[in-house]
Amino acid sequence: MADRDDLDPLIARLRPSLHRYCARMVGSAFDGEDVVQDALAKAIDAWPAAGAIERPEAWLFRIAHNTALDALRRRKRQAQVAARLDPPASDAGADARVAASASLAVLMQLPPAQRSCVILIDVLGHSLEETLDILGVTAPAAKAALHRGRAKLRGLAALADPPARSLDAEAATRLRAYADHFNARNFDALRALLAEDVRLDLVNRTRLVGRKDVSVYFTRYDQAPFQWRMGPGLADGRPAILVSDPSEATDAIRWVVLLDWREGQIHGIRDFLYARYAMDGVTITRL
DSSP states (O other), rough: OGGGGHHHHHHHHHHHHHHHHHHHHTTTTHHHHHHHHHHHHHHHHHHHHOOOOHHHHHHHHHHHHHHHHHHHHTEEEEEOOOOOOOOOOOOOOOOHHHHOOOOHHTTTTHHHHHHHHHIIIEEEEEEHHHHHHHHTHHHHHHHHHHHHHHHHHHHHSSSSSOOOOOOOOOHHHHHHHHHHHHHHOOHHHHTTEEEEEEEEEETTEEEESSSSHHHHHHHHHHOSSSOOOEEEEEEETEEHHHOOOOOOOOOEEEEEEEEEEEEEEEEEEOOOOOOGGTTOOEEEEOO
């Protein structure tokens, strides 16, 4: 890949997989999206000096991997050195099923070296050779990390799920009021809650700052052909607005909206309407 016009389609195609990887590396779908955005910004900045890129997918995954490790270092969670012994063979199919169904919280209990190998091979389906290219490690180290990560995941899978988190009464009341106003299409009431310096992150689409510009956000929802329903809940333990389609019998949650409240006003809106891939692996609790 040498043409700049090739980069944007590649990013669009790989973004869900990059998010799936980063979310599992840092243990949060929402923090994972931050890592993806940082990684893609680095890729775009680095592209002019990169020359012809022979394996662009591995190049992007390598940048995402390094960015995720940087995020983990900022949390002071250093990777442990993997053993160099070649491990015995295991039931790869069963291990892949365990890894694919593991929650983000469970995957976070693996050291980063083990976690990256398990995610790349068992969750995303990369070959060992592709994994070595992305991570820049030796085959024995990758095999050892994969073996140990699989073994630990099998043990963790047998443990009971942690107790669900709950919201305090004030936060739950705010969420329910927001959802009720939205479902009643009372958007003027929601606009009245916006702080003057409110920030909107319509993830994977646009960012706006200021009450006047962000107010248009509600206008777009009001004009949308679909009448989405919003309800209060938790997404990976965070207070969230859960969005569903009332015409669907399953009432499945399609995406979430995160709100940042300060002194009774909305200072931040993070809407995943255009980043529904971020819902993969998110633990949802309805209120």
